[in-house]
Amino acid sequence: MAGFKTKRVDSSDELDLVPIMNLVSILIPFLLMAAQFVHLAVIDSTLPAIGEPKEVEEKDEDDKPPLVLTIAVTDKGFFVSGADAVLNPDGGDDEDAGDDEGEERPPTVPCKGNAVCANPDAYDYEELTRKLGLVKDEYPDDENVILLPESRVQYEVLVRLMDACREDRINKNPDGTYRDLFPFVVIAGGAK
Amino acid sequence: MAGVKTPQRVTKEEALNITSMMDLMTIILVFLLKSYSTQDISIAGDSDLQLPSSTSTKDPELAVNLVVSGRQIVVDGVPVLQLTKVPDEENPGKELVAVPEDEKKGQLIPTLFDRLTEKAESAKAIAEASGSSEHEFKGRILLQCDKKLPFSVIREVMYTAGQAQFGEFKFVVYKQE
Numbered sequence: 001m002a003g004f005k006t007k008r009v010d011s012s013d014e015l016d017l018v019p020i021m022n023l024v025s026i027l028i029p030f031l032l033m034a035a036q037f038v039h040l041a042v043i044d045s046t047l048p049a050i051g052e053p054k055e056v057e058e059k060d061e062d063d064k065p066p067l068v069l070t071i072a073v074t075d076k077g078f079f080v081s082g083a084d085a086v087l088n089p090d091g092g093d094d095e096d097a098g099d100d101e102g103e104e105r106p107p108t109v110p111c112k113g114n115a116v117c118a119n120p121d122a123y124d125y126e127e128l129t130r131k132l133g134l135v136k137d138e139y140p141d142d143e144n145v146i147l148l149p150e151s152r153v154q155y156e157v158l159v160r161l162m163d164a165c166r167e168d169r170i171n172k173n174p175d176g177t178y179r180d181l182f183p184f185v186v187i188a189g190g191a192k
Numbered sequence: 193m194a195g196v197k198t199p200q201r202v203t204k205e206e207a208l209n210i211t212s213m214m215d216l217m218t219i220i221l222v223f224l225l226k227s228y229s230t231q232d233i234s235i236a237g238d239s240d241l242q243l244p245s246s247t248s249t250k251d252p253e254l255a256v257n258l259v260v261s262g263r264q265i266v267v268d269g270v271p272v273l274q275l276t277k278v279p280d281e282e283n284p285g286k287e288l289v290a291v292p293e294d295e296k297k298g299q300l301i302p303t304l305f306d307r308l309t310e311k312a313e314s315a316k317a318i319a320e321a322s323g324s325s326e327h328e329f330k331g332r333i334l335l336q337c338d339k340k341l342p343f344s345v346i347r348e349v350m351y352t353a354g355q356a357q358f359g360e361f362k363f364v365v366y367k368q369e
Contacts, residue, residue: 021213035227156340159365160246
């Protein structure tokens with residue numbers, strides 16, 4: 001191989017980083033465009049279904065009545081109905097409430113400090129989740145909940161309420177996941 | 193100014209030391225790669241639109257985008273209706289965002305209804321033309337609402353969307369880390 005001269009590279013010479021710099025400088029604007037600094041998610045909800053009533057299947061007498069869990073939201077707190085057998089075993093169901101005419105039923109989960117909920121933080125979402133956990137223990141197969149917010153209730157309260165209904169973040173499953181409560185939310189018209 | 197030496201002129205051409213800049217770039221590159229995302233939707237930049245945070249982890253998917261900020265209603269980037277502010281009867285001195293009375297019939301908002309019906313019809317036409325179940329019209333709608341909006345506005349928007357054949361609502365929220 002005569003004719004080839006091997007030139008010894010001086011060890012003090014540095015690696016030429018300029019091409020890599022060029023590449024990185026081009027990559028950065030592209031990545032900046034595609035970067036997302038806030039992560040978005042969605043919460044599913046449907047309108048209440050309108051249609052002919054379904055025929056109720058005949059059931060054994062031992063069967064529990066179907067759960068129609070409804071949570072009304074006012075500025076006094078959350079009113080859970082449809083689950084009185086679990087939450088009010090000592091009474092306080094609709095028949096008893098009828099006796100005290102003119103007297104409003106107290107909220108199932110009142111605002112923190114029993115005052116009027118002036119802002120979204122004043123609602124007691126943890127207590128609601130705990131109570132819904134009790135209902136879920138009794139009705140493990142039910143997954144639907146109907147929400148009835150008052151007209152003046154802020155949208156943020158609605159979202160946090162849906163979070164409180166969806167999963168139990170207080171008591172985890174043995175495998176570390178959160179227990180599902182009532183993930184299928186239907187938002188109904190509400191009163192006032 | 194005796195004693196001060198004039199700087200010696202550099203005759204040899206010296207290369208700029210870019211190693212430290214390279215380090216900086218590498219760190220930025222790694223950070224940007226980490227936050228790289230190919231999500232289908234983007235949020236509208238509006239000072240009157242603050243989405244609420246949620247523990248939901250479900251990723252958004254492409255659908256008709258309905259934005260209700262504290263000022264206006266926007267469908268797929270096109271403003272449809274300006275909202276107004278009315279005095280709050282129960283809290284004197286405060287105001288609530290509302291749909292103007294002359295813009296609604298009962299719960300229905302006709303301007304929004306017309307725009308959403310157009311969207312539904314065009315989505316159905318596309319589904320029919322493509323013939324694939326992938327583009328089938330499912331009545332999905334992405335709702336981006338300001339967290340301070342009263343439920344009355346949301347209810348009227350939802351009712352109108354429901355009348356325009358959009359029955360599957362997806363409320364867009366910030367994911368809590």
